[in-house]
Amino acid sequence: MILDLVCVSPEQHTLAKELADSLSASLNTSQASSKKPYLDLSEDGLAFFHPAARSRKKLLIDFNSGASRWRIERASHEKLIKKALGRSDAPLNILDCTAGLLQDTLVFLSLGHRVTALEQSRIMFHLLEDAIHRSEDSSIFKNLDLINEEACSYTREVKNIDVVYFDPMYPKTKKSALSSGQLEYVEKVLEVESVSNNAAKEFEVLQSIPKKKLIVKRPIKAEPFSQELNYQVFGKTTRFDVYL
Numbered sequence: 429m430i431l432d433l434v435c436v437s438p439e440q441h442t443l444a445k446e447l448a449d450s451l452s453a454s455l456n457t458s459q460a461s462s463k464k465p466y467l468d469l470s471e472d473g474l475a476f477f478h479p480a481a482r483s484r485k486k487l488l489i490d491f492n493s494g495a496s497r498w499r500i501e502r503a504s505h506e507k508l509i510k511k512a513l514g515r516s517d518a519p520l521n522i523l524d525c526t527a528g529l530l531q532d533t534l535v536f537l538s539l540g541h542r543v544t545a546l547e548q549s550r551i552m553f554h555l556l557e558d559a560i561h562r563s564e565d566s567s568i569f570k571n572l573d574l575i576n577e578e579a580c581s582y583t584r585e586v587k588n589i590d591v592v593y594f595d596p597m598y599p600k601t602k603k604s605a606l607s608s609g610q611l612e613y614v615e616k617v618l619e620v621e622s623v624s625n626n627a628a629k630e631f632e633v634l635q636s637i638p639k640k641k642l643i644v645k646r647p648i649k650a651e652p653f654s655q656e657l658n659y660q661v662f663g664k665t666t667r668f669d670v671y672l
């Protein structure tokens with residue numbers, strides 16, 4: 429990966445060096461150039477900047493305020509996801525194959541479930557780990573296992589999973605339930621890492637995981653990955669396809 433990790437604060441150089449090694453990035457201890465993408469480690473945390481992103485703000489995941497906090501506090505109001513999960517008296521073991529910004533996982537955790545969340549992108553994984561580390565309420569993450577791995581390669585290791593959850597990137601032209609700025613930034617991260625996905629193929633692999641239920645989040649008008657689905661839960665812009 430040809431990417432700078434910028435860190436101007438001498439106190440953080442040891443951590444910056446570790447991160448740069450783990451991300452195969454080059455450590456830059458002077459000011460960044462705003463003409464190319466870079467990672468930025470500062471007292472605020474680890475952030476990602478891309479010059480072509482519409483948002484002028486860097487991507488800095490923050491579980492202490494904004495949309496994430498709101499979703500944690502209002503998890504019981506998340507009617508669609510709750511309906512897709514169905515009733516259960518005991519906590520479920522959920523495999524979230526597409527961690528992303530962890531917004532959906534936060535809802536699962538807030539509802540009392542245990543989650544193994546997989547994220548294929550090394551950059552997204554480190555941004556998430558850093559945000560979890562900065563979280564003021566770490567108790568929410570005690571039932572989370574966040575793993576930096578592509579979901580289809582992980583299938584062999586899966587044991588005792590009740591629900592497999594799959595929320596692949598939407599086709600570029602469609603609107604997302606996440607704020608467009610954040611989703612665009614996730615796209616930029618994947619672009620920088622040259623990661624591309626074939627969601628329909630991945631769906632077929634994920635279907636083979638032993639589980640009680642597979643939930644797939646799709647844009648409202650998109651074709652289902654398979655006609656064999658058991659039921660659907662409709663929102664305004666998104667839909668959950670449920671396979672038993």
Ligand SMILES: C[S@@+](CC[C@H](N)C(=O)[O-])C[C@H]1O[C@@H](n2cnc3c(N)ncnc32)[C@H](O)[C@@H]1O
Binds near residue numbers: 533
């Ligand atoms: C649309 S976002 C998921 C958003 C997430 N559900 C949330 O609530 O924040 C898709 C994310 O899943 C990751 N992803 C997509 N396909 C994957 C796969 N097969 N294995 C692991 N991660 C995957 C992408 O790198 C991206 O970060």
